[in-house]
Amino acid sequence: MIILVGNLKGGTGKSTIAFNLAVWSAYQQRRTLLVDADPQHTTSDLVALRREEGHQPMIYSLVAEERRLGEELGTAGNVFETILVDIAAGDRESFRAALKDADRLVIPLLPGQADVWALHNFMELVHTARKEKPSLGVIAVINRADTNLQVRETQETEEALRDIGLPISKIQIGNRVTFRRSLTEGLGVIEWEPRSRAAHEMDALAREVLL
Ligand SMILES: Nc1ncnc2c1ncn2[C@@H]1O[C@H](COP(=O)(O)OP(=O)(O)OP(=O)(O)O)[C@@H](O)[C@H]1O
Numbered sequence: 001m002i003i004l005v006g007n008l009k010g011g012t013g014k015s016t017i018a019f020n021l022a023v024w025s026a027y028q029q030r031r032t033l034l035v036d037a038d039p040q041h042t043t044s045d046l047v048a049l050r051r052e053e054g055h056q057p058m059i060y061s062l063v064a065e066e067r068r069l070g071e072e073l074g075t076a077g078n079v080f081e082t083i084l085v086d087i088a089a090g091d092r093e094s095f096r097a098a099l100k101d102a103d104r105l106v107i108p109l110l111p112g113q114a115d116v117w118a119l120h121n122f123m124e125l126v127h128t129a130r131k132e133k134p135s136l137g138v139i140a141v142i143n144r145a146d147t148n149l150q151v152r153e154t155q156e157t158e159e160a161l162r163d164i165g166l167p168i169s170k171i172q173i174g175n176r177v178t179f180r181r182s183l184t185e186g187l188g189v190i191e192w193e194p195r196s197r198a199a200h201e202m203d204a205l206a207r208e209v210l211l
């Protein structure tokens with residue numbers, strides 16, 4: 001199964017979510033590949049750190065060149081049970097190429113109108129991809145949601161997503177320091193602090209998008 005974690009907007013949590021989903025998948029004993037299609041190399045650096053530190057289970061990583069992304073996904077699809085792809089913000093071409101092969105698209109976005117507005121232009125690509133491949137599952141995930149109270153902003157974001165016809169995950173990912181701390185160790189939140197809220201949220205999200 002190829003899962004694309006993408007949003008043309010920057011800083012919405014694509015790499016954090018792609019990495020944490022990969023960790024979860026590896027714990028399910030699935031042969032897991034994390035494809036890094038971002039020149040910032042966030043996810044491949046994380047996998048390298050994980051390897052240096054000797055953390056198990058193993059996640060495989062591939063740095064994909066934009067032009068060869070489609071080709072590489074096609075080949076990797078025969079070898080890996082779960083393939084997660086982290087796409088660079090603003091990279092329409094990689095996004096379009098990867099969408100052709102993807103089974104699912106997970107769209108992380110931050111609460112607030114700006115992120116929903118930014119989705120409009122991106123939704124064109126998604127609609128085109130879905131015409132070609134109606135089985136493509138698309139789900140938006142609100143990331144860094146306010147953890148103190150049910151802030152109106154998060155609810156408004158959900159309503160706005162419903163208006164543009166984008167399905168939303170049942171679970172929202174809170175704005176939690178656990179996500180940042182665990183990453184600096186090359187660990188997913190389910191390993192760093194298995195009983196934390198962050199781990200609970202990531203587990204719920206993974207069940208929604210990977211099962
Ligand atoms: N749920 C969260 N709680 C707290 N911090 C988070 C959360 N998700 C992401 N972050 C932090 O927000 C920042 C951006 O996250 P991340 O790098 O995953 O986004 P991105 O969409 O991959 O960014 P880019 O577009 O630059 O590739 C990072 O510092 C990350 O640690």
Ligand SMILES: [Mg+2]
Pocket residue numbers: 014015016038040042086
């Ligand atoms: Mg990133």
